[in-house]
Amino acid sequence: MRKTPQGIGLLSALSTSTLALATLILAQPALAQVQPASNSRPMAVPIAHGVPDAQDVPYPGTIGLQIDATDLATGAFRVVETVPVAADAKELILQLPAWLPGEHGNRGPVAELAGITFEAKGQKLAWTRDPVEVNAFHIPLPAGTSEVVARFIHTSPLRDSESRITVTREMLNVQWEKMSLYPAGHYVRQIKVRPTVSFPQGWTVFTALDGKTQSGSGNTVTWAETDYETLVDSPIFAGLYAARHDLGHDVYLDLVADKPELLAIKPENLAAYRNLADEAVGAFGARHFDHYDFLLALTDRMGSIGLEHHRSSENQQEPKSLTDWAAYDWDRNVIAHEFSHSWDGKYRRSAKLWTPDYRQPMQDNLLWVYEGQTQFWGLVLAARSGVQSKDVVLGSLANYAGTFTQTAGRDWRSVEDTTMDPIFAARKPKPYSSLTRNEDYYTEGALVWLEADQIIRDGTGGKKGLDDFAKAFFGVRDGDWGVLTYEFDDVVKTLNGVYPYDWATFLKTRLQTPGQPVPLGGIERGGYKLEFKDEPNPYDKARMADAKVLSLFNSLGVTLDKDGKVTASRWDGPAFKAGLVSGMQVMAVNGDAYDADKLKAAITNAKTGNPGAGRPIELLVKRDDRFVTLPITYADGLRWPWLVRTAPGTAPTGLDKLLAPHASKLPVGKAAK
Template sequence: MPFRALSLLVALAAPLLAMPPIRYTVRFPAPQTQTFEVEAVFPVAGMDEATLMMAVWTPGSYLLREYSGKIERMGGPSGEPVEKVAKNRWRVVTKGADEIRIVYRLYAREMSVRTNWVEKDFAILIGAGTFLTLVDPATGRPAETEHRVQLEPPSNWPRSASGMRSGEAAHSFIAQDFDELVDSPILVGDLAVYPYQVDGKPHELVNLGEGGVFDGARAAADSETLTRAQVAFWGAAPYPRYSMLNAITESGGGLEHKNSALLMSRRFATSTRKDYVRWLKLFSHEFFHAWNGKRLRPAELGPFDYEHENYTTGLWVVEGLTSYYESVLLARASLIDEATLLEQLSEDIENLQGTPGRDVDTTAAASFDAWVKLYRRDEGSPNRSVSYYVKGAVVGMLLDAEIRSATNGKRSLDDVLRAAFTRYAGETGYTSDEFRSLISEIAGVDLAPWLERALDQPGELDYSVFLTWFGLRFTPPKPEGDEPAAWIGAKTAVREGRLFVTEVRRGTPAFDAGLNVDDEILAIDGFRVAPSALDDRLSRYRPGATLEVLISRREKLETLAIPATAKPRESWKLEVDPAAPEMTKARRAAWLQ
């Protein structure tokens, strides 16, 4: 076809393909009732009927949350009915109109980084749980068009913030498509904003609820330092702007987004060194996702299907490696020292080694099963599963040492991530085979067998190369006293003045003897046990004793014979090995540069 004719066809088709933006007005007529209203205008020219949908989950949080259940009412502006055709879909007859207007009210009282919260002083809005969108009849997916948001907050909510581009009017935002809208939480209220520039890009730490207690200035200064360290790690900032939204709500958690992240923090998070390091780790983790997870991602995680599970075995990369680097990059930014870094890494190792599920679950399977395991934990979860966050972080630290050892310190896991970003960031992502092959390519040796053991098989990991390369050891356990206490391995809690079992891990005497969660412990060897005195009573026995434990199980009395043992004395705390060769000092220094 001649170029001129092709150009004419494209020019004629362009107006047909261009769709006007979807427009939302968000109002808070009675925020004290923890509700808010959305008025949405959808362009429907040429459609006999329109289908609207709401996401059922939020990317980064792998659980179907069924947000549509929070809708209290929906209809046209004058109460015209809307037909519900599925749990999260509605159908509207357009009657030849160019646009339709829908109004709905939402209940907002779940304080988390993936759900809405509204009260008299502020609002935290999550895109997936707030905004309906128009379904493209040709693709069955959200329509490819701009989504514009106009907030109408109460007068005592002076500021709003989001990772979206700001519109011309106050409290307005523009998302280029539904993906960006879902990916952009919004804070509205009395916000403290701390702007800074890194790599020529505008950044801001936005604090909601400082209350004169949270040290925003200190947090902002260290946020800038950490931002510079992470941008230096990757080589460039990949976003046009970045907002770290920090909701100080006495809650916890974080969720990554392309141009922002939402943190939930405690009021006194800056008051002690331990709490502040925990907050800095959260910032570091979610910010690292701007590269690893949001732009460099498994192929299965995009384009998102917002109505069903999106399965992948790659969350050990997205979350596990991010969990490893959250602390490493704090050390490289000089925000923590080497000893603190080792403490942080030790916590992950101890967590993993204390989880019996490591012998039955694999790292890859834990990722695939996130939808039914990680976000649906119960008292038996430690016995049948591992966390891809925790085991992924430990795999990351061991893999880093394997690569450094194989290349005599010339390459590291840093090089794998940077090469992966160059090669795979963008629309397609990477497959599991591609990422594993890249690891071997960077290492210069075939690490496929190592990766298979670490990712595809349950069981113990080998710490030897990591310890040897960096000159570390596990702190030797303290010697047992002359009178070691008996140990049965059950966790308990006092409820309403009664002593109940809350967790029994596989491999403990209590597990093998059949002590169950929710059993009430009444007596040992015929003598009543006060609810707060179990540890004291066990200290009266020595390992090897068999305890006759009287329990109440659903109000029926039973006696269990539990052979007590000594508490395991394994130590998983990392420390510098005083006998390590002098060269390991330089290796640790290179690790933290």
């Protein structure tokens, strides 16, 4: 307060205690307000699950599904779905598949559905999206409703950044699970559907669905009634330029291409695919399909895919992969891999990965069997059949092994833990995948199964191998194309039936325990060793050339695109330690404008024993709008992985025998027609 004469007189009259109290009140007026006892603390609202669990009971009636796939300009699929309902039903719950087979995670593209309406008796019905399971739609039903008509559009991606492209001017891919709804509360095998699709005029249509009929105009196709599980498992490839080849064993190669000349596969190369059918049936010893279709798109316009189904597979290869056979040797493994899945993954499936519908979450713990052994068989069958050369297959194995020598993430994360990656990582790129790991159950799983094969060969004097496991595990009940589930102990029991060994410890150590040595046992038992050379093996060389990238993962620890942009940096590698990470662009090498050859020459020159040894490799790099020079200390030269034969003489080693053709060993009557 101000010291006025009146104030001085007043203060004189006050006692000391009164003065202190007055001073406190005037100085801190906020203390006069009432303070709460504690901060607000809400309680959780219980989550109400409004979608019922699936029951193994038939859904009443047959769903009519009509898809208009003729709009090539927008790529939009227009859907009309007629769903019968029980006479006393008060609500219908329709849902888009969420947990998609082969994707190993929740991938249902509900964001791509638009223009959704439901009607009954010509009247629009109100609907609400389930607040917990957002791919489900609740539709209250007026009394007397016998069927509900759903109309919606699947807005197919037009750019890679939006997701995988499925429609071009020359071809399209119908994946039923992305453009159909199914009623909740039932096993999908208990839901009947009659599908119809309209295609562009003059296009050829391929699918494993049965009972095909076409309209008089030829562009509308209807198939016989089927169950929803089989429908989802039977996608369509259709195209303007198409061809079909009989491979024997009721297996067909169905081709669609960007241009008609890309279909011109030479007879001797087509024979390799006939060999593949022979080799696969011979290896597994049974068929779990009544007929099978390789759906193969020869294109760089429709998105890349390799997706397994029980009686077919969706595959994409580079446009010239069949006509320029030698140059695209590296690109042709997808067919052999996906075919193997008919036995491993579709027929035999881990119990926790099988689900009754596409709502129940999948548990991916045994994907090192489902995908790891399939990766193994894909390489083996490709080499045996001639779909890929032995040198390229050896290069693939070398690539796997070499990569794992540089993968820091193996110290803390097991192979089995990577089987959960499709669920929580959703297959998106990672900043440092060498530290975080990716879905390594594919490639490290393949190396572990290679070691298992060679252990069996060694222990039985070459009389048995993983072929015997395949027949005992996957080749049971010839002709059954249902699903036969298994657990870890079933795998161990079957292995022990082929060759007694401590397989449980072997698998738990190699696959469930982090910090293990690089799995080179199969390579070394097979008469080879991992060695690094200053030139890429045939697989790496062709793959880099096609992608226009320079992979220096095993040397400098970095991968660059054609413009010198860093697309990957190996954790704790020489480039990483110097500060070179993803997103930067290398502009110059030792003062000269960047190109791949100059960088390779600089690495070679800096190698111990060469004139430039001991001097850092200087890179001028750009990050955002800033330039900086990074000196990288590295003296080990260029390094690409190879498998080099160690066995003396020329006799076939265990690995040679594994990759050699086996079709001549087929039982009588099993050879291709």
